[in-house]
Amino acid sequence: AQTVTQSQPEMSVQEAETVTLSCTYDTSESNYYLFWYKQPPSRQMILVIRQEAYKQQNATENRFSVNFQKAAKSFSLKISDSQLGDTAMYFCAFRVYQGAQKLVFGQGTRLTINP
Amino acid sequence: EAQVTQNPRYLITVTGKKLTVTCSQNMNHEYMSWYRQDPGLGLRQIYYSMNVEVTDKGDVPEGYKVSRKEKRNFPLILESPSPNQTSLYFCASSTRQAANTGELFFGEGSRLTVL
Numbered sequence: 001a002q003t004v005t006q007s008q009p010e011m012s013v014q015e016a017e018t019v020t021l022s023c024t025y026d027t028s029e030s031n032y033y034l035f036w037y038k039q040p041p042s043r044q045m046i047l048v049i050r051q052e053a054y055k056q057q058n059a060t061e062n063r064f065s066v067n068f069q070k071a072a073k074s075f076s077l078k079i080s081d082s083q084l085g086d087t088a089m090y091f092c093a094f095r096v097y098q099g100a101q102k103l104v105f106g107q108g109t110r111l112t113i114n115p
Numbered sequence: 116e117a118q119v120t121q122n123p124r125y126l127i128t129v130t131g132k133k134l135t136v137t138c139s140q141n142m143n144h145e146y147m148s149w150y151r152q153d154p155g156l157g158l159r160q161i162y163y164s165m166n167v168e169v170t171d172k173g174d175v176p177e178g179y180k181v182s183r184k185e186k187r188n189f190p191l192i193l194e195s196p197s198p199n200q201t202s203l204y205f206c207a208s209s210t211r212q213a214a215n216t217g218e219l220f221f222g223e224g225s226r227l228t229v230l
Contacts, residue, residue, distance in 0.1 A: 045221035105157035
Protein backbone atom coordinates (compact mmCIF):
# COMPACT_ATOMS: atom_id res chain seq x y z
CA ALA A 1 0.00 0.00 0.00
CA GLN A 2 1.12 3.50 -0.72
CA THR A 3 1.63 6.01 2.05
CA VAL A 4 2.39 9.72 2.05
CA THR A 5 4.00 11.46 5.01
CA GLN A 6 4.22 15.16 5.74
CA SER A 7 6.35 15.61 8.82
CA GLN A 8 5.69 19.32 9.36
CA PRO A 9 2.22 19.86 10.86
CA GLU A 10 2.67 23.65 10.90
CA MET A 11 5.02 26.24 9.44
CA SER A 12 5.16 29.99 9.62
CA VAL A 13 7.23 32.48 7.61
CA GLN A 14 7.31 36.18 6.88
CA GLU A 15 5.88 37.59 3.69
CA ALA A 16 8.35 37.56 0.76
CA GLU A 17 10.42 34.76 2.28
CA THR A 18 10.96 31.39 0.67
CA VAL A 19 9.53 28.33 2.35
CA THR A 20 9.90 24.62 1.66
CA LEU A 21 7.32 22.01 2.63
CA SER A 22 8.46 18.41 2.93
CA CYS A 23 6.80 15.25 1.71
CA THR A 24 7.96 11.66 1.56
CA TYR A 25 6.09 8.69 0.15
CA ASP A 26 6.37 4.97 0.03
CA THR A 27 5.53 2.83 -2.97
CA SER A 28 6.80 -0.12 -4.93
CA GLU A 29 5.43 1.31 -8.16
CA SER A 30 7.76 2.85 -10.72
CA ASN A 31 5.19 4.98 -12.57
CA TYR A 32 3.06 7.41 -10.63
CA TYR A 33 2.04 11.03 -10.19
CA LEU A 34 2.69 13.37 -7.29
CA PHE A 35 0.75 16.49 -6.43
CA TRP A 36 0.56 19.41 -4.08
CA TYR A 37 -2.91 20.63 -3.28
CA LYS A 38 -3.68 23.86 -1.42
CA GLN A 39 -6.63 24.27 0.93
CA PRO A 40 -7.15 27.92 1.93
CA PRO A 41 -9.51 28.92 4.76
CA SER A 42 -12.37 28.76 2.26
CA ARG A 43 -11.78 24.96 2.29
CA GLN A 44 -11.66 24.71 -1.50
CA MET A 45 -9.02 22.20 -2.62
CA ILE A 46 -6.86 23.68 -5.37
CA LEU A 47 -4.23 21.86 -7.40
CA VAL A 48 -0.93 23.72 -7.09
CA ILE A 49 1.51 21.57 -9.02
CA ARG A 50 1.89 18.10 -10.49
CA GLN A 51 4.93 15.90 -11.14
CA GLU A 52 5.08 12.76 -13.24
CA ALA A 53 7.54 10.23 -11.87
CA TYR A 54 9.08 9.39 -15.24
CA LYS A 55 10.08 13.02 -15.78
CA GLN A 56 13.43 13.95 -14.31
CA GLN A 57 12.84 17.67 -14.63
CA ASN A 58 11.25 19.26 -11.60
CA ALA A 59 7.87 20.87 -12.19
CA THR A 60 7.48 24.63 -11.82
CA GLU A 61 4.39 26.84 -11.71
CA ASN A 62 5.23 30.51 -11.27
CA ARG A 63 6.40 30.92 -7.65
CA PHE A 64 5.86 27.24 -6.88
CA SER A 65 8.42 24.57 -7.66
CA VAL A 66 9.16 21.06 -6.50
CA ASN A 67 12.27 19.11 -5.67
CA PHE A 68 11.52 15.56 -6.77
CA GLN A 69 14.01 12.95 -5.59
CA LYS A 70 12.72 9.62 -6.90
CA ALA A 71 15.35 7.42 -5.30
CA ALA A 72 14.79 9.03 -1.92
CA LYS A 73 11.00 9.08 -2.46
CA SER A 74 10.92 12.72 -1.57
CA PHE A 75 8.75 15.46 -3.08
CA SER A 76 9.13 18.88 -1.47
CA LEU A 77 7.34 22.09 -2.44
CA LYS A 78 9.15 25.41 -2.54
CA ILE A 79 7.20 28.64 -2.45
CA SER A 80 9.26 31.66 -3.45
CA ASP A 81 8.41 35.26 -2.58
CA SER A 82 5.61 34.06 -0.33
CA GLN A 83 2.42 36.09 -0.22
CA LEU A 84 -0.34 36.45 2.36
CA GLY A 85 -2.66 34.57 0.00
CA ASP A 86 -0.41 31.53 0.27
CA THR A 87 -1.68 30.99 3.82
CA ALA A 88 -3.39 27.59 3.64
CA MET A 89 -3.18 23.92 4.46
CA TYR A 90 -1.01 22.13 1.91
CA PHE A 91 -1.47 18.48 1.08
CA CYS A 92 0.97 16.25 -0.73
CA ALA A 93 -0.76 13.50 -2.73
CA PHE A 94 0.18 10.44 -4.74
CA ARG A 95 -1.48 8.43 -7.47
CA VAL A 96 -0.28 5.26 -9.13
CA TYR A 97 -0.06 5.44 -12.90
CA GLN A 98 -2.48 2.59 -13.38
CA GLY A 99 -4.76 0.96 -10.90
CA ALA A 100 -6.85 2.32 -8.07
CA GLN A 101 -8.71 5.46 -9.04
CA LYS A 102 -7.75 7.48 -6.02
CA LEU A 103 -5.34 9.98 -4.58
CA VAL A 104 -3.45 9.05 -1.43
CA PHE A 105 -2.98 12.17 0.69
CA GLY A 106 -0.52 13.13 3.37
CA GLN A 107 -1.57 14.57 6.71
CA GLY A 108 -1.18 18.16 5.60
CA THR A 109 1.02 21.12 6.58
CA ARG A 110 -0.61 24.29 7.82
CA LEU A 111 1.35 27.22 6.40
CA THR A 112 0.94 30.74 7.73
CA ILE A 113 2.42 33.74 5.94
CA ASN A 114 2.87 36.65 8.33
CA PRO A 115 2.84 40.31 7.19
CA GLU B 116 -19.10 28.60 -14.21
CA ALA B 117 -17.59 25.12 -13.92
CA GLN B 118 -18.13 23.83 -10.42
CA VAL B 119 -18.81 20.96 -8.07
CA THR B 120 -21.66 21.80 -5.70
CA GLN B 121 -22.21 20.09 -2.39
CA ASN B 122 -25.16 20.43 -0.05
CA PRO B 123 -25.47 20.97 2.81
CA ARG B 124 -22.28 22.83 3.60
CA TYR B 125 -22.84 22.39 7.32
CA LEU B 126 -24.98 19.87 9.15
CA ILE B 127 -25.41 18.82 12.76
CA THR B 128 -27.39 15.64 13.25
CA VAL B 129 -27.93 12.87 15.79
CA THR B 130 -26.84 9.27 15.82
CA GLY B 131 -28.98 7.03 13.65
CA LYS B 132 -30.81 9.71 11.68
CA LYS B 133 -30.35 8.96 7.98
CA LEU B 134 -28.90 11.77 5.91
CA THR B 135 -27.76 12.45 2.37
CA VAL B 136 -25.06 14.81 1.21
CA THR B 137 -25.65 15.77 -2.40
CA CYS B 138 -22.96 16.42 -5.00
CA SER B 139 -23.56 17.81 -8.45
CA GLN B 140 -21.11 18.81 -11.19
CA ASN B 141 -21.81 20.78 -14.36
CA MET B 142 -18.73 19.77 -16.35
CA ASN B 143 -20.01 16.48 -17.83
CA HIS B 144 -17.30 14.60 -15.94
CA GLU B 145 -17.31 10.82 -15.98
CA TYR B 146 -15.39 10.37 -12.75
CA MET B 147 -16.74 11.37 -9.33
CA SER B 148 -15.49 10.56 -5.87
CA TRP B 149 -16.06 11.21 -2.17
CA TYR B 150 -13.32 11.88 0.38
CA ARG B 151 -13.40 12.58 4.07
CA GLN B 152 -10.87 14.84 5.79
CA ASP B 153 -9.88 14.32 9.40
CA PRO B 154 -7.16 16.10 11.41
CA GLY B 155 -3.84 14.31 11.21
CA LEU B 156 -5.12 11.89 8.59
CA GLY B 157 -5.44 14.04 5.49
CA LEU B 158 -8.10 13.04 2.98
CA ARG B 159 -9.21 9.46 2.52
CA GLN B 160 -11.35 8.13 -0.30
CA ILE B 161 -14.78 6.73 0.60
CA TYR B 162 -16.27 5.75 -2.79
CA TYR B 163 -15.75 6.58 -6.40
CA SER B 164 -17.60 6.21 -9.69
CA MET B 165 -16.16 5.96 -13.17
CA ASN B 166 -19.52 6.46 -14.89
CA VAL B 167 -23.28 6.13 -14.52
CA GLU B 168 -24.27 3.01 -12.59
CA VAL B 169 -20.60 2.19 -11.90
CA THR B 170 -19.40 2.66 -8.32
CA ASP B 171 -16.61 1.16 -6.25
CA LYS B 172 -15.28 1.28 -2.72
CA GLY B 173 -12.40 3.42 -1.64
CA ASP B 174 -10.35 3.05 1.51
CA VAL B 175 -13.03 3.84 4.12
CA PRO B 176 -16.45 2.81 2.74
CA GLU B 177 -17.93 1.39 5.95
CA GLY B 178 -21.11 3.16 7.00
CA TYR B 179 -21.62 4.91 3.65
CA LYS B 180 -23.55 4.28 0.47
CA VAL B 181 -23.50 6.01 -2.89
CA SER B 182 -25.41 5.92 -6.12
CA ARG B 183 -24.78 7.20 -9.65
CA LYS B 184 -28.06 7.27 -11.48
CA GLU B 185 -27.21 10.41 -13.45
CA LYS B 186 -23.86 11.56 -14.73
CA ARG B 187 -23.95 14.89 -12.92
CA ASN B 188 -24.99 13.65 -9.45
CA PHE B 189 -23.22 11.48 -6.91
CA PRO B 190 -24.95 11.58 -3.51
CA LEU B 191 -23.34 10.24 -0.34
CA ILE B 192 -25.76 8.45 1.97
CA LEU B 193 -25.26 7.79 5.66
CA GLU B 194 -27.97 5.29 6.56
CA SER B 195 -27.30 5.35 10.30
CA PRO B 196 -24.73 8.02 11.13
CA SER B 197 -22.45 7.54 14.12
CA PRO B 198 -20.17 10.02 15.91
CA ASN B 199 -17.07 8.58 14.20
CA GLN B 200 -18.50 9.90 10.92
CA THR B 201 -18.12 13.45 12.14
CA SER B 202 -15.82 14.86 9.50
CA LEU B 203 -15.33 17.25 6.60
CA TYR B 204 -16.52 15.65 3.37
CA PHE B 205 -15.39 16.51 -0.14
CA CYS B 206 -16.86 15.53 -3.47
CA ALA B 207 -14.54 15.62 -6.47
CA SER B 208 -14.98 15.10 -10.19
CA SER B 209 -12.87 14.82 -13.28
CA THR B 210 -12.81 13.65 -16.85
CA ARG B 211 -11.76 10.04 -17.21
CA GLN B 212 -8.41 11.10 -18.65
CA ALA B 213 -7.73 13.67 -15.95
CA ALA B 214 -8.77 11.18 -13.29
CA ASN B 215 -5.98 8.94 -14.51
CA THR B 216 -3.54 11.77 -13.87
CA GLY B 217 -5.12 12.72 -10.54
CA GLU B 218 -6.29 16.20 -11.44
CA LEU B 219 -9.57 16.57 -9.62
CA PHE B 220 -12.09 19.38 -9.24
CA PHE B 221 -13.22 19.55 -5.62
CA GLY B 222 -16.39 20.87 -4.10
CA GLU B 223 -16.26 23.29 -1.18
CA GLY B 224 -16.74 20.64 1.45
CA SER B 225 -19.54 19.63 3.81
CA ARG B 226 -18.90 19.83 7.53
CA LEU B 227 -20.88 17.07 9.24
CA THR B 228 -21.24 16.68 13.00
CA VAL B 229 -22.96 13.60 14.43
CA LEU B 230 -23.97 13.89 18.09
